[in-house]
Amino acid sequence: MVAEMTAVxxxxxxxxxxxxxxxxxxxxxxxxxxxxxxHPAGRHSFAVALRxxxxxxxxxxxxxxxxxxxxxxxxVVIEGNTGWGVGECMMGGRIEVLGHAGSGTAASIRGGxxxxxxxxxxxxxxxxxxxxLVVGGDSGYMTGFMMQRGTIVICGDAADGIGDSMxxxxxxxxxxxxxxxxxxxxxxxxxxxxxxxxxxxxxVGIDENVDGFTKIVSGRKLWNFSTKExxxxxxxx
Amino acid sequence: xxxxDERHEGLFTLRESPVWPRHVIEEIQLKSQLGRYHIQGFxxxxxxxxxxxDLTFVPCTLSRVPLEGYREKCQTRTxxxxxxxxxxxxxxxxxxxAGMSYGALSANAKTALGRAAKRAGISTTTGDGGMCGxxxxxxxxxxxxxxxxxxxxNPDHMKLAQAVEVVVGQGAKPGTxxxxxxxxxxxxxxxxxxxxxxxxQRSPVRHPDFIGPDDxxxxxxxxxxxxxxxxxxxxxxxxxxxxxxxxxxxxAGADVLxxxxxxxxxxASPDVLLDxxxxxxxxxxxxxxxxxxxxxxxxxxxxxxxxxxxxxxxAAKALALGADAVSIGTAALIAxxxxxxxxxxxxxxxxVQPGFCHHCHTSRCPVGITTQDPELMxxxxxxxxxxxxxxxxxxxxxxxxxxxxxxxxNDVHDLEAEDMRALSLEASLITxxxxxxxxxxxxxxxxxxxxxxxxxxxxxxGH
Ligand SMILES: Cc1cc2nc3c(=O)[nH]c(=O)nc-3n(C[C@H](O)[C@H](O)[C@H](O)COP(=O)(O)O)c2cc1C
Ligand code: SF4
Numbered sequence: 259m260v261a262e263m264t265a266v267x268x269x270x271x272x273x274x275x276x277x278x279x280x281x282x283x284x285x286x287x288x289x290x291x292x293x294x295x296x297h298p299a300g301r302h303s304f305a306v307a308l309r310x311x312x313x314x315x316x317x318x319x320x321x322x323x324x325x326x327x328x329x330x331x332x333x334v335v336i337e338g339n340t341g342w343g344v345g346e347c348m349m350g351g352r353i354e355v356l357g358h359a360g361s362g363t364a365a366s367i368r369g370g371x372x373x374x375x376x377x378x379x380x381x382x383x384x385x386x387x388x389x390x391l392v393v394g395g396d397s398g399y400m401t402g403f404m405m406q407r408g409t410i411v412i413c414g415d416a417a418d419g420i421g422d423s424m425x426x427x428x429x430x431x432x433x434x435x436x437x438x439x440x441x442x443x444x445x446x447x448x449x450x451x452x453x454x455x456x457x458x459x460x461x462v463g464i465d466e467n468v469d470g471f472t473k474i475v476s477g478r479k480l481w482n483f484s485t486k487e488x489x490x491x492x493x494x495x
Numbered sequence: 496x497x498x499x500d501e502r503h504e505g506l507f508t509l510r511e512s513p514v515w516p517r518h519v520i521e522e523i524q525l526k527s528q529l530g531r532y533h534i535q536g537f538x539x540x541x542x543x544x545x546x547x548x549d550l551t552f553v554p555c556t557l558s559r560v561p562l563e564g565y566r567e568k569c570q571t572r573t574x575x576x577x578x579x580x581x582x583x584x585x586x587x588x589x590x591x592x593a594g595m596s597y598g599a600l601s602a603n604a605k606t607a608l609g610r611a612a613k614r615a616g617i618s619t620t621t622g623d624g625g626m627c628g629x630x631x632x633x634x635x636x637x638x639x640x641x642x643x644x645x646x647x648x649n650p651d652h653m654k655l656a657q658a659v660e661v662v663v664g665q666g667a668k669p670g671t672x673x674x675x676x677x678x679x680x681x682x683x684x685x686x687x688x689x690x691x692x693x694x695x696q697r698s699p700v701r702h703p704d705f706i707g708p709d710d711x712x713x714x715x716x717x718x719x720x721x722x723x724x725x726x727x728x729x730x731x732x733x734x735x736x737x738x739x740x741x742x743x744x745x746x747a748g749a750d751v752l753x754x755x756x757x758x759x760x761x762x763a764s765p766d767v768l769l770d771x772x773x774x775x776x777x778x779x780x781x782x783x784x785x786x787x788x789x790x791x792x793x794x795x796x797x798x799x800x801x802x803x804x805x806x807x808x809x810a811a812k813a814l815a816l817g818a819d820a821v822s823i824g825t826a827a828l829i830a831x832x833x834x835x836x837x838x839x840x841x842x843x844x845x846x847v848q849p850g851f852c853h854h855c856h857t858s859r860c861p862v863g864i865t866t867q868d869p870e871l872m873x874x875x876x877x878x879x880x881x882x883x884x885x886x887x888x889x890x891x892x893x894x895x896x897x898x899x900x901x902x903x904x905n906d907v908h909d910l911e912a913e914d915m916r917a918l919s920l921e922a923s924l925i926t927x928x929x930x931x932x933x934x935x936x937x938x939x940x941x942x943x944x945x946x947x948x949x950x951x952x953x954x955x956x957g958h
Contacts, residue, residue, distance in 0.1 A: 276720065279720050302713050303713070303716050306717055306721045307650045307720070309650075309651070323713045323717070324704070324714075324717040327704075328650035329650075330650065343703075346704045349651075365645075365704040366645040366703050368689070384703040385645055406688075425694060426691060481677075482693070483531060483695055485530035485531075
């Protein structure tokens, strides 16, 4: 029985979002290991708050907002573009977007990996609390805003304000940086960083020379208020 | 004696300038040291704001029949979240404990609030920083907040909750995010929030994954999917442009609106935001009910009002104005012992006395409520503190019932605006309730109706 159930297909076309999500959850509970959702048609809130290891959910087409948000464990693949907040607040697991992603990609994730093959909109990795975000293309305005922990890798170019007010964590950018945000500082890339970058990119199937990457970390000047940095605090607040 | 020699020694009483009273002088001198705005906890300090005190009940005499004040049954059961959720929240009484963050509050304070809430059959709410495990163990009904910072946010915890509250803002500082100064970011709190120990944590005000009301609609849908449409979704807002905000939140799909007036308490806020932003609780509730009425959503979407609710009378008046429940923060803390005359030497170290303290942001709370210092925390004995809060909740309930019975109602939810009169012209204008001693109000639509009636009466006479 279980063997028959390991691969399942859900046709989303004629189902409410609620029914699609219930079908996914039911399939997982029944022991399915791979679930293919057909015709997601850019709709929102698919595959959210799932808690399961060893399960792959594949959307055969673009999805809307909050795909795979709040998950703990599953491997979600979106074969197309996706909307805002993909993977938001994920605790663990893996998300692969085989297209572009909207704003707030991987917002506030605490663990796991979000990989976007194309570009991301504004505020990718905002308030990240752990885990990793890898962007194959370019990233939008204020990537890594108020990031707390974890790692962001942007292979392409980063728009204005990257790393603004980040508390901790590390951002690597392969291309150009339009501007850094408040208290985001450049640090020298070490051999350890290069090993990490190679491994993170290899994990998502990118074989790229990592020598040209720039590393951004927190300057830690916004951790505690100081009258000695009036300009920084005026713009930060 | 030359003019510049004039000293008036002993001639005049000391007079404070109304433009530059002592607290303004102190403030300027404080800011000239700090180089930033002033931060404080507790509540606002400005005067002259219209409040629920500006209303009075007009109980039964000859024109209405009262219920026996001390004994006849008067229901307090309250249901929140009847619009879309499979399992609405059922409270024994129309009170909730407001979201106060674990971090702003000590674990002991959270635990005591939880224990009291469970005994009273009401809900408590998490806060910025996520769920406090000790509190969760105590309570049956927990409202889980989804805040812009998402500090400590854990979907597993959200799934355990009986309701989810999306926080758009709070009354103490609408339009600005939370604040937890370094002294309170202890190792435990830092770990819970994924922050470095000791940072001055200034939380964001915008959510990381949505911005406007249309986005909120999608966020609410996502939360419903995440919780399988079982639990209600509340939307909490600081009272600002309340009529518009209420309409947008209802359209976005909220089950319950939690509206926090400008009197709303806080663990820490810039004082300028406390005193100079938002609208009073009385105004907010009146606006909210009119907006719901416009949308024909009264009864479908429930309203919880907060901000300076200090007893059962305030709660009864709020219910009479249309609220389904009140939420209390500061009053619950005061019941815990906030500003109680204990450890007076420690209040003195903060430069205050019991009754004047607003130093929750310092982590030096003399009575162990708003602190992360393990020694100070011990001063709050959970059992006794929970008893005090429970007793206070009981007193609030009895006061509410007392007002309802006097007005002839056997359910506190049957109280209505007609059971009250305004004691000030302002309150009358805000609420649409006649000023005591009159039978009319001066709201534009009422004036227009009165004029129209006169004109048609005059026309009628001419025929
Ligand atoms: C110590 C303290 C901490 C608070 N923390 C939060 C919070 O984390 N999230 C939130 O939405 N509101 C927070 N508030 C505001 C309360 O939820 C509530 O809106 C307010 O206390 C109501 O006003 P009242 O204190 O006059 O009853 C806090 C209030 C206090 C006093
Ligand atoms: S006594 Fe404690 S809780 Fe009350 S105002 Fe002072 S510091 Fe805040």
